Amino acid sequence: MEQRSHKLSIAVATVLLAASSATPAEETAAPDTSAWACKKCTFAQGYTSEAELGAGWLDDSSAKFGDYTGLDEDGVYVVANAAGGVALDSGYHLDYELLDLGLDSRAASVEGGKQGAYEFGLSYDRVPRRISDTGETIFSGGDDLSLPGGWVRAGSTAGMTALGTSLRPVDVGYDRDRYGANGRFFLGDKWTFGLDYKRDERSGTRPRYGSFGSVSTEMLRPIDDSTDRINADVRYQGKHWFAQLGYFASIYDTKAAGFQFDNPFNAAVARR
Amino acid sequence: MIKFGRDSDTPVGVQNSMCLGCHEKTAVANWHMGPHDVNSVSCAACHDSHKAKDAVLTRATQPDVCYTCHVAERSQFQKVYAHPVRQGKLACSDCHAPHGTVAHKQLVRATVNDTCYECHAEKRGPMLWEHQPVTEDCSTCHAPHGSSNPGMVKQRGPLLCQSCHSQQGHPSLGYGPSGLPGNAAPATALALGNCMNCHSQVHGSNHPSGSSLTR
Known part of the structure; x- marks a missing residue:
């Protein structure tokens, strides 16, 4: 079963009348820069690049230490970063950045364009969510959790004699992969057209509770979903005002909408 | 001579007029609607135009620039359960638009919930x-x-x-x-x-x- 949620929002014509009377009294007219020359500032042209390579060692595993960093397992880690770009006199430029290669928190991005004409960007980012590495569960399965063979139901854990032999260790957490693409086109100094697309994909598990009347059990629920966002806008800039028309869509899609689990207690309901 | 920066004697309006001469037409058209302008924050208080990588435009280093003024948020993000700003996976500008918006708290979306749904759409x-x-x-x-x-x-x-x-x-x-x-x-x-x-x-x-x- 698939569950989808859609939400569309439209922002129409945000008009700002920032006339001179509305500006703070402290502000004055912009200085006349026609005779100014940049003598001390150097503008990098051509190709530049840099790279880093490092290594580390963790003497113990820790989900909390690895939460959002990817450094959750003990052992040796090799980490690489790189960045660079090219800028030309004609106004074209292209830059890239690679971060935390070798870790689960790795990211990469590329940006480029021509000054005053257009710009674009591509990005990828993994966000590792490490919730627990000390958990144990009796359940097995993904979105249909079953009790182990020979399970002894009881009103509380004290009577569940198979509990000790049925527990198995589980790591709890999920990865969020984030993709992005954007572009902006400038038509003169009045019109701007923009398009921004982002996609998040998550996969893994997170804890949740399931109740059976007056008793409850904790288990793992699978996460397998994605969210797409699209933002498009067109803008006209006047001397003391602007108008902008925007469109935004967010689409959520999950492949883990259904969820069932056995009742480890001796209540009337065997499954939820 | 105009001096830029947080400690400059040049009035903030004069400093910012240099930057807004170009940038007001695009990225900061809502500047005059935001509390940073109302509180006389200069562009150079956050931006360093002389560096190839402006710290406030880099996700991992941006929060430290914001924390210069927003000290309470600095301590809040040190708490054990927080969004991954400390780990460099989220920046203040992922939720807030510091150049001004029509939204409450300068959020990037129209409401608090719409901002949260950017990442937590399953809650929508x-x-x-x-x-x-x-x-x-x-x-x-x-x-x-x-x-x-x-x-x-x-x-x-x-x-x-x-x-x-x-x-x-x-x-x-x-x-x-x-x-x-x-x-x-x-x-x-x-x-x-x-x-x-x-x-x-x-x-x-x-x-x-x-x-x-x-x-």
Whole structure:
């Protein structure tokens, strides 16, 4: 079963009348820069690049230490970063950045364009969510959790004699992969057209509770979903005002909408 | 001569007029609608135009620039449960638009919830059974800049739930040492410890029998 949620929002014509009377009294007219020359500032042209390579060692595993960093397992880690770009006199430029290669928190991005004409960007980012590495569960399965063979139901854990032999260790957490693409086109100094697309994909598990009347059990629920966002806008800039028309869509899609689990207690309901 | 920066004697308006001469037409058209302009924050107080990589435009280093003024948020993000700003996976500008917006708290989207749904769209619904504060304002229960409680909630359960829900008709009793396990007669609700142990679907349920948000 698939569950989808859609939400569309439209922002129409945000008009700002920032006339001179509305500006703070402290502000004055912009200085006349026609005779100014940049003598001390150097503008990098051509190709530049840099790279880093490092290594580390963790003497113990820790989900909390690895939460959002990817450094959750003990052992040796090799980490690489790189960045660079090219800028030309004609106004074209292209830059890239690679971060935390070798870790689960790795990211990469590329940006480029021509000054005053257009710009674009591509990005990828993994966000590792490490919730627990000390958990144990009796359940097995993904979105249909079953009790182990020979399970002894009881009103509380004290009577569940198979509990000790049925527990198995589980790591709890999920990865969020984030993709992005954007572009902006400038038509003169009045019109701007923009398009921004982002996609998040998550996969893994997170804890949740399931109740059976007056008793409850904790288990793992699978996460397998994605969210797409699209933002498009067109803008006209006047001397003391602007108008902008925007469109935004967010689409959520999950492949883990259904969820069932056995009742480890001796209540009337065997499954939820 | 115009001097730029946080400690400059040049009036902020004069400093900013240099930058706004070009940038007001695009990225900062809402500047005059924002509290940074109202509070006379100069562009150069945050931006360094002489560096190839402006710190405030880099996700990992941006928060330290913001923390220069927003010191309370610096401490909040050190809490054990917080968005991954400290780890460099999220920047202030992922939620806030520092150059001004028409939204409350300079959020990037029109409302608090729409901003949260950028990453947490699974909470958006619509659900068959809604939990009213969820659809109203995520920050009713959550502290987005960090909390000492799991899930970044403002209080631990059941105290958080009891800030709205009374005890009438349900054993949502207040925490007390006499009711904890190990005492003569521990209260069932206290032994469970948290309303969300049973009402796990506090963000809403699509189950046909999920009106009490237990499944």
